[in-house]
Amino acid sequence: MDETRARAVLDAARLPGAVRDAELLALGENAVFGAGGLVVKVGRSAELLERAERELAVAGWLEAAGVPAVRAAEPTARLVEGHPVTVWHRLPEPVRPAEPRDLAPLLRQVHALPAAPFALPRRELLGGVERWLRLAGNAIDPADAAYLRSRRDGFASAAAALTPHLPPGPIHGDALPRNVHVGPDGPVLVDLETFSADLREHDLVVLALARDRYGVGGAAYDAFTTAYGWDVREWEGCGVLRGARETASCAWVAQHAPSNPAALTEFRRRVASLREGDAGVRWYPF
Template identity: 30%
Template sequence: MSYPSPDTQTLQSVLKRVGGITGLETDEARLIKFTNNALYALDREQVVIRVAGSEPIARLVDTVIAAAEWFADHNLPTVRLWGETSQPLEVEGFMVTFWHQVPDGGSSVTGKQLGQFLRRMHSLTSAPAAIKPWQQLEATRNRITAGRRQMTTDQGKRLLALADQVANEMADVRYVLEPGPIFGDAQIGNLIAGRHGGVMCDFDSVAVGPREWDLIPAAVAQARFGFPVDHHAELVDAYGWDVTAWEHYDTFRRLRELQLLGSVLPIIDTSPRVRSQWEHRYATIDQADAAWEIYET
């Protein structure tokens, strides 16, 4: 049985059913965002409901829960699971998890906070068995292959050819940092401004692998999105190492950009804006200085 399509009407039905099961008042659920997951805030109860938006994301739910519990055990500044129901909850075929809402800290998140978090996380030498080895290239290939119906044949072939080029280069990569537990998607967008500093969320990509990968998202984001505040420079100051000076940065940069193209394929046609932004990224993926925009639904 295939994973259900996360259209607006279906998600509203899921929320209503969730309310009936948990007792949460979901009638006033506020959509925070919807890219790989649909996130809804219940402001009165201070709970966030997270609905996995595709089968690949749903398969990661056990990893997400294990990572959340592990982060809490080590007192890292991350979002916490809401403990009033067993998790995950399967509702109308969707995998649903529940989280404590982070009280608004009234300030902006910073690259310094991201760098400090990564330094703390990278000091941990082992992770729970549910957190698997890093396989970003394979995951990206699988997303591209599974998303071929959302692309032209030529687009799919081109992206897979680019993935093959990256794979060939990665066979010769010489790493500088010790491998170990990594966040996997350490971008400024996964930081929430809490009352006591930045709080990390979105654990779908937590894995065991090269620490260099955790420093790539901020560097690529600064290059592609041109944020007015240079979060990457702040991260470098806090972490103590600049991944853009690494001889294999370009290989990892292109892997990250392929990931950013493949990640939204399951939901690309839920919004004309997402489709338009994706087409622009595809057209300019070989232009390292081309400006991109954040996916917005």
């Protein structure tokens, strides 16, 4: 889905307000538009409708629990021309960029929650690999696709056998500073679509990988672990969840390769580093 298609869906949704000239804020799994006091998310395909509906349910649950998070402006998702559309209250302008230390207290609040009053899925970190590789098509080397499928299968089996250090329960699922918005009233969680019920370690491995692959500094990472109260790298299962996330991250970038040369370059960089076993090669956010 490109911006042109996403805008066509936005127009067809006939939302209130001046959404026709909405500003494109992000384009990935969702196209995210800002229009006045609203944010509208247009999902890539109809198969993401269930996830969009669950994200709205999570937002209402977090609001009731007092967890600072983005709030829905409409309680249900719309399916418009085969694309799920959800509407959110727009957050005020950030007062500064989010840092790892801003994420830790939010995760502590989420990890202290009891089970949600509705079903949350397991964190199927590797569940999207096949779809992303399918979307990549012939833009990527078939040998690279086969390699990632093999890694997916191996890490899926290894992850299923892990013994956690923390009690399992609700998690954010994509716990990075980019999913925290620091407004006038402090940090809030955004992008709730990966909320799951699974190993809490999933949320902590995300930033450990960001330290090694995406340039998060050692001091910033240490501030995060101090604020949270534990460093997941002390856990023997850390390498398994890290490997699973690296595999998923490679496949996620692959889906953009057919239309974006920069994505193809980044995909090749990531796969080469995995093949070579070089855990220190810098990856770049996409």
